[in-house]
Amino acid sequence: QKEVEQDPGPLSVPEGAIVSLNCTYSNSAFQYFMWYRQYSRKGPELLMYTYSSGNKEDGRFTAQVDKSSKYISLFIRDSQPSDSATYLCAISGGSNYKLTFGKGTLLTVNP
Amino acid sequence: EAGVTQFPSHSVIEKGQTVTLRCDPISGHDNLYWYRRVMGKEIKFLLHFVKESKQDESGMPNNRFLAERTGGTYSTLKVQPAELEDSGVYFCASSQDQRGEQFFGPGTRLTVL
Numbered sequence: 001q002k003e004v005e006q007d008p009g010p011l012s013v014p015e016g017a018i019v020s021l022n023c024t025y026s027n028s029a030f031q032y033f034m035w036y037r038q039y040s041r042k043g044p045e046l047l048m049y050t051y052s053s054g055n056k057e058d059g060r061f062t063a064q065v066d067k068s069s070k071y072i073s074l075f076i077r078d079s080q081p082s083d084s085a086t087y088l089c090a091i092s093g094g095s096n097y098k099l100t101f102g103k104g105t106l107l108t109v110n111p
Numbered sequence: 112e113a114g115v116t117q118f119p120s121h122s123v124i125e126k127g128q129t130v131t132l133r134c135d136p137i138s139g140h141d142n143l144y145w146y147r148r149v150m151g152k153e154i155k156f157l158l159h160f161v162k163e164s165k166q167d168e169s170g171m172p173n174n175r176f177l178a179e180r181t182g183g184t185y186s187t188l189k190v191q192p193a194e195l196e197d198s199g200v201y202f203c204a205s206s207q208d209q210r211g212e213q214f215f216g217p218g219t220r221l222t223v224l
Contacts, residue, residue: 004153032210036215041217042217042218043115043202043204043216043217044202044215045215046214049212088154097159097206097209097210098144098156098159098167098170099144099146099213100156101146101153101154101155102153103152104153104154
């Protein structure tokens, strides 16, 4: 079983739609949960960083963590064409701080 | 403030040759990480420096890979000799402290023919 599972998509939505992206993980020692956005030919860019169960909101983005189910989500409200990118979940924890990534979900927002 | 920079952006070499990738972290960031994404797979951790010391090199695939960070500033990742399966995108990231945000560079795309 992979440590982090993420549906690679691709996911295509119309502009203005609510987007839901999800990951599951297997190791309960993970404590820190991140979502990165990666545009083509660029490096990953941190969008959201959480370390506890619950919701965290930043503008149109909401990150949700459910440690009991080992499930994390990213919601994008009022999606824009500029949101078109690959979204990567990343998790770390324990005594080391290396990131364990999901495969990434390719999102396209159509105008 | 300059972000993480990586050089070269793209390298094409033949199997058996040597390639050296370079990463310049954000100034003042003691923590430097190397990651790799092989086509079709997730980004995977290779190793972590704290200043000039290797904190964790558990992700290094084999002894053909050698990473250094002389003086705790920039880092190099040498692959010698390169094999076909080494093709992928090599990312470098840096952070101020170990729990802090990791800032990624644009990556070096390595193609081994």
